[in-house]
Amino acid sequence: MNVYDEMNNLCKAIKESHEYKVLVEAKGKLTMSGLLSFLEERLPGKFQINAPMERYTTFRVGGPADLLVEPDTREEVCSLLREIHTQQVPLTVIGNGSNLLVLDKGIRGCVVKLGSCLKQLTIQGCTIRVEAGVLLSRLASAAAEGGLAGLEFASGIPGSLGGAILMNAGAYGGEIGNLVRSVTVADGGGELRTLNREEMEFRYRHSAVMDSGDIILGATLELTRDDPDAIRERISELTRKRVSKQPLNFPSAGSTFKRPPGYFAAALIDQAGLRGYRVGDAQVSEKHTGFVVNRGHATASEILQLMDDVREKVHAMSGVWLEPEVRIIGEK
Numbered sequence: 001m002n003v004y005d006e007m008n009n010l011c012k013a014i015k016e017s018h019e020y021k022v023l024v025e026a027k028g029k030l031t032m033s034g035l036l037s038f039l040e041e042r043l044p045g046k047f048q049i050n051a052p053m054e055r056y057t058t059f060r061v062g063g064p065a066d067l068l069v070e071p072d073t074r075e076e077v078c079s080l081l082r083e084i085h086t087q088q089v090p091l092t093v094i095g096n097g098s099n100l101l102v103l104d105k106g107i108r109g110c111v112v113k114l115g116s117c118l119k120q121l122t123i124q125g126c127t128i129r130v131e132a133g134v135l136l137s138r139l140a141s142a143a144a145e146g147g148l149a150g151l152e153f154a155s156g157i158p159g160s161l162g163g164a165i166l167m168n169a170g171a172y173g174g175e176i177g178n179l180v181r182s183v184t185v186a187d188g189g190g191e192l193r194t195l196n197r198e199e200m201e202f203r204y205r206h207s208a209v210m211d212s213g214d215i216i217l218g219a220t221l222e223l224t225r226d227d228p229d230a231i232r233e234r235i236s237e238l239t240r241k242r243v244s245k246q247p248l249n250f251p252s253a254g255s256t257f258k259r260p261p262g263y264f265a266a267a268l269i270d271q272a273g274l275r276g277y278r279v280g281d282a283q284v285s286e287k288h289t290g291f292v293v294n295r296g297h298a299t300a301s302e303i304l305q306l307m308d309d310v311r312e313k314v315h316a317m318s319g320v321w322l323e324p325e326v327r328i329i330g331e332k
Contacts, residue, residue, distance in 0.1 A: 062102025103330035132162030177202030266290035
């Protein structure tokens with residue numbers, strides 16, 4: 001055994017020792033204590049300890065977050081991000097929790113929820129300036145009232161703008177990235193910058209922010225003029241389609257898998273004989289096989305197992321590996 005192997009073995013033994021684990025736990029508690037002091041002074045009443053994440057996702061599953069904070073303003077968001085960065089506390093940012101699976105042991109560090117703040121929306125001509133916490137349903141409705149077309153596809157997506165831009169959400173042939181002129185983001189230290197559409201590098205269910213880790217605070221969208229009644233009719237038609245085809249009566253995270261090139265995920269799942277397939281209370285929807293639903297008391301582990309089973313069976317049948325569209329976070 002050479003000296004490098006001996007050093008690696010020593011480092012491994014230290015990290016596996018009880019004393020090292022106690023030291024890491026103590027450091028974590030110290031940094032969280034510093035953040036708690038900041039929250040008690042600057043954001044009283046706007047944070048929870050051991051927050052049950054099942055209350056903050058449309059899947060209605062997930063273990064507790066060590067801390068969950070709901071700031072009210074952009075200034076509070078930025079000051080909070082700076083403090084989290086200074087205290088070196090792990091950070092997770094969520095919006096409306098509609099494309100999210102939080103694992104059963106929850107999330108370590110601090111969760112910042114933007115879905116309850118950053119709600120400003122203004123329209124000037126064909127331009128909409130909108131903050132990240134605005135729900136897509138409200139955004140599409142405001143655009144329709146103003147005679148602005150292009151957001152009809154988003155009217156039934158149960159998410160907020162920030163999450164939609166992050167993953168370039170889309171439906172019925174539309175994608176949010178096609179409407180974006182610019183996006184305002186904050187880095188982990190709370191510093192602001194503006195990215196144009198090219199810098200966002202939108203592609204199918206992806207943006208550059210997914211790689212950079214920046215936090216989306218708002219965006220400027222560019223739409224086109226149309227008759228408000230015609231826009232509302234298109235929204236109504238898409239709503240009828242959603243109600244008739246999607247399992248809206250059960251908790252879910254929307255489409256579970258991305259569309260593989262040249263295929264439709266739901267069709268592949270159906271062809272593999274998985275309509276109605278269950279693991280505990282997690283089920284492939286009988287109404288729309290592109291959705292995994294929570295029949296009542298599903299755990300994240302059951303949902304993950306079901307997703308793995310679906311991927312394996314679809315691959316065995318078709319040679320296609322399905323890629324999750326839902327964002328999976330937390331500890332198993």
